[in-house]
Amino acid sequence: MRVFVTGASGWIGSAVVPELLHAGHQVVGLARSDGSARAVAAMGAEVLRGDLADTDALHAGAVGSDGVIHLAFVVPSMSEAATRTDAQAIATFTTALAGSGKPLVISGATLTTPGRPATEHDELVATGPLAARVANMRTALAAAEAGVRSSLVMLPRSVHGQGERHGFIPQLIARAREKGVSGYIGDGTSRWPAVHVQDAAALYRLALEQATAGSVLHAVGDEGVQVREIADAIGRHLDLPARSLPAEEFSPVLQRLLTTDMPASSTHTQDLLGWKPTHPGLIDDIDQGHYFR
Numbered sequence: 001m002r003v004f005v006t007g008a009s010g011w012i013g014s015a016v017v018p019e020l021l022h023a024g025h026q027v028v029g030l031a032r033s034d035g036s037a038r039a040v041a042a043m044g045a046e047v048l049r050g051d052l053a054d055t056d057a058l059h060a061g062a063v064g065s066d067g068v069i070h071l072a073f074v075v076p077s078m079s080e081a082a083t084r085t086d087a088q089a090i091a092t093f094t095t096a097l098a099g100s101g102k103p104l105v106i107s108g109a110t111l112t113t114p115g116r117p118a119t120e121h122d123e124l125v126a127t128g129p130l131a132a133r134v135a136n137m138r139t140a141l142a143a144a145e146a147g148v149r150s151s152l153v154m155l156p157r158s159v160h161g162q163g164e165r166h167g168f169i170p171q172l173i174a175r176a177r178e179k180g181v182s183g184y185i186g187d188g189t190s191r192w193p194a195v196h197v198q199d200a201a202a203l204y205r206l207a208l209e210q211a212t213a214g215s216v217l218h219a220v221g222d223e224g225v226q227v228r229e230i231a232d233a234i235g236r237h238l239d240l241p242a243r244s245l246p247a248e249e250f251s252p253v254l255q256r257l258l259t260t261d262m263p264a265s266s267t268h269t270q271d272l273l274g275w276k277p278t279h280p281g282l283i284d285d286i287d288q289g290h291y292f293r
Contacts, residue, residue: 007071188228224263
């Protein structure tokens with residue numbers, strides 16, 4: 001299969017592209033800079049120059065391929081400009097693939113369901129910063145009505161692994177180094193779902209190859225890791241104390257993440273596609289030490 005991948009040189013894309021190539025697929029990677037183009041080519045993929053605002057490039061990439069995996073996003077990802085650009089990209093892919101039955105795999109984020117782990121069967125609703133992004137997820141699934149085999153891969157708060165540099169774990173490590181303490185908020189029992197980047201890449205491939213139209217899939221390895229456990233692991237490696245700190249000592253984004261209990265299950269995804277996470281969980285991955293080099 002010839003697969004068009006946006007965000008091919010990014011953190012998750014740099015795992016998805018080799019996963020696809022190893023499985024025998026051809027890959028065309030969108031690249032918005034010379035550096036991204038070199039990275040895509042070095043992985044063995046074909047390069048298509050353009051960015052998410054270039055609808056002509058997106059349309060050409062989709063029409064010329066047997067399927068699309070959409071990983072790219074504008075930073076900051078929750079801004080109005082980012083969600084508007086993402087909506088435009090999804091509309092472009094839907095138009096290009098309409099009536100073909102070709103796969104369109106879109107990235108989402110696991111939701112929060114108070115009192116229990118989120119599942120693949122939960123209604124896609126959200127308020128606040130996630131509302132516009134969730135609306136885009138619903139639009140992507142609705143592409144099935146236009147004859148597109150669309151599916152959602154819902155990513156957890158931590159997609160971890162060697163080489164991660166900009167996610168929430170590196171942010172917490174940088175903060176602990178700066179402040180001299182590895183902190184959490186309250187009693188630290190709020191939970192994050194997590195997945196190793198290689199396991200996530202395998203799920204994207206399976207979604208491309210097998211997922212039925214309208215599928216919602218959870219790329220979740222750890223259902224819920226307590227933020228206090230994360231702080232403890234970081235503290236062990238930095239030889240720093242781990243303790244509860246006032247919420248005001250964290251950024252607004254980290255305040256929300258450290259105080260919201262957001263476990264998520266992937267039982268249905270594993271049963272549906274035979275996907276089984278095999279790489280280290282979040283705490284084991286932190287304990288390997290690569291985040292601290």
